[in-house]
Amino acid sequence: MTSRLYRDEAVVIRSYKLGEADRIVVMLTREHGKVRAVAKGVRKTHSKFGGRLEPLSHVAVQVHRGTNLDVVNQVETIDSSGRMFGDLDVMTEGLAVLEAVDQLVPDREPVPEVFRMLVGVRKTLSERPSALVVPAFLLRLLAAEGVRPELDRCVVCGEVESESTPLVAIDLERGGVQCRGCRSGVGITSSALHLLRDVLDGRLGEALDRAHRPGGQVLDDPVVAEVASIATRAFEFHVERRLRSVAIFERHDTRSEP
Numbered sequence: 080m081t082s083r084l085y086r087d088e089a090v091v092i093r094s095y096k097l098g099e100a101d102r103i104v105v106m107l108t109r110e111h112g113k114v115r116a117v118a119k120g121v122r123k124t125h126s127k128f129g130g131r132l133e134p135l136s137h138v139a140v141q142v143h144r145g146t147n148l149d150v151v152n153q154v155e156t157i158d159s160s161g162r163m164f165g166d167l168d169v170m171t172e173g174l175a176v177l178e179a180v181d182q183l184v185p186d187r188e189p190v191p192e193v194f195r196m197l198v199g200v201r202k203t204l205s206e207r208p209s210a211l212v213v214p215a216f217l218l219r220l221l222a223a224e225g226v227r228p229e230l231d232r233c234v235v236c237g238e239v240e241s242e243s244t245p246l247v248a249i250d251l252e253r254g255g256v257q258c259r260g261c262r263s264g265v266g267i268t269s270s271a272l273h274l275l276r277d278v279l280d281g282r283l284g285e286a287l288d289r290a291h292r293p294g295g296q297v298l299d300d301p302v303v304a305e306v307a308s309i310a311t312r313a314f315e316f317h318v319e320r321r322l323r324s325v326a327i328f329e330r331h332d333t334r335s336e337p
């Protein structure tokens with residue numbers, strides 16, 4: 080008989096009340112994917128691990144696999160830099176990241192790449208926050224899902240960017256950038272296009288260094304704002320399309336019943 084206890088590393092996504100004193104904690108674990116588990120008694124003041132299960136907490140957990148719900152038995156803090164998330168801007172950005180993960184990742188399906196990215200973005204938010212962190216995370220999360228916009232050639236005619244053929248627009252429905260002649264999407268500046276390539280082509284670190292301004296992280300850089308808007312639309316577009324395809328799949332499913 081297999082053990083009903085497992086240990087894993089996790090980042091807490093969110094939690095909600097259950098009964099008088101308990102909470103359900105939703106967390107992304109390294110090996111077990113997104114897990115929902117009951118944390119018993121955490122809402123009592125003397126709870127031994129309630130404070131370690133706040134959103135963005137990076138913890139080691141021991142979980143008992145239950146028939147209906149798993150139960151958290153032990154929680155140890157791995158990285159306590161989460162206290163820095165007391166900064167409201169940073170916390171808001173952290174919550175945006177968690178919400179995106181929650182929307183995209185299905186329950187109990189291991190996504191080690193996404194887990195690694197979540198631990199990384201948590202560190203970036205605490206060490207060098209900027210308005211680029213969330214958009215960059217969304218774009219890379221989509222790339223990890225296999226959805227990555229074409230940024231180097233027009234998605235309609237296939238023309239590679241050149242002085243005579245600048246890429247001037249982006250159409251997410253068609254999958255990427257477009258030249259002037261084929262344009263159907265929204266306009267994109269060449270600075271934003273370059274920043275998109277930096278984020279997706281392995282120069283993320285440098286891009287984040289440039290975007291980080293100690294002391295303030297207002298969205299005042301028009302290029303970052305443009306990339307943020309593209310990233311948000313790309314993410315929403317993907318989530319909607321997936322919801323639609325699930326809906327179609329479910330309709331087919333019902334029809335195929337005898």
Ligand SMILES: [Zn+2]
Nearest residue numbers: 233236258261
């Ligand atoms: Zn074209």
